[in-house]
Amino acid sequence: MRVQLQNDPTARVFSQQLLDIGNGEVEFNQNTQCIRLPDNFCIVVETKNDLIETVFPDKINNYLNHNWLSNRAILAAKNVDVDLINYQIQQLLPGDIMSFKSIEATVDKDKAVNFPIEFLNSLDISGMPPHNLRLKIGSPIILLRNLNPSLTCNGTRLVIKKITGNVFEATILAGKFKGEIVL
Known part of the structure; x- marks a missing residue:
């Protein structure tokens, strides 16, 4: 399409x-x-570092350029590979990394013994963020659930502009509303 x-x-x-x-x-x-x-x-490369450098050359000088960033992506078959590559790239960007953890509880307290915290934290479900989501200002992200139908849809690519508590302010990278800011 x-x-x-x-x-x-x-x-x-x-x-x-x-x-x-x-x-x-x-x-x-x-x-x-x-x-x-x-x-x-x-293009075939030997290592993950070569892959990162091939797709994101001179990232320190270009990561704030939304046109440059919107034309680049690394796809991987497994979430664990995506998480590792994302972490490697984020380590190269300036600024502090912020960590956001998922809820570690069950709705029914009686069933908590069936779902130990370690088990819940280990789940890596497609379409869901990881248990420990690590982000920096300037990190590109993909919207998983549409919260603002007038501007975004599932899969919209954004870049983090500001982080306040558990609220992210992000700029849309491509499409009709490119450059618009969403919360």
Whole structure:
């Protein structure tokens, strides 16, 4: 849908390549049990640090540039990988990291023995933030639940502008309301 709306030919090619992979139309090597990705599909790097530097070069000078930031993202298959990469990138940004922890209790006190705090804290559910969410001013985030339907929708990319208690003020990175501030 985004490829059609933005009418970006390179995005259209990439989208078709993803569909070809998903539909099993890419040559499969029986010996290695792997597929060969098209040459123009991606850039292969050796380490996570190389990946971060390739996607976010000169991040110290550019992380406040919303146009630069809105054109970059690292996707990962597992939440644990996303959390590690996010933490590594945030360590490189100036400022203090702030930690926000989820609630460590059950609604029914009688059932608390069935759900120990360690178990609740270890849950890493897709579509939910991690138990220990660590953020800095200037950190890019993705809106998981739409709280302001007039400006945002699930999946809107934002950048943290201000943190007050448990309220984040953020700027929308892309789309019709790019540059608008939301709470």
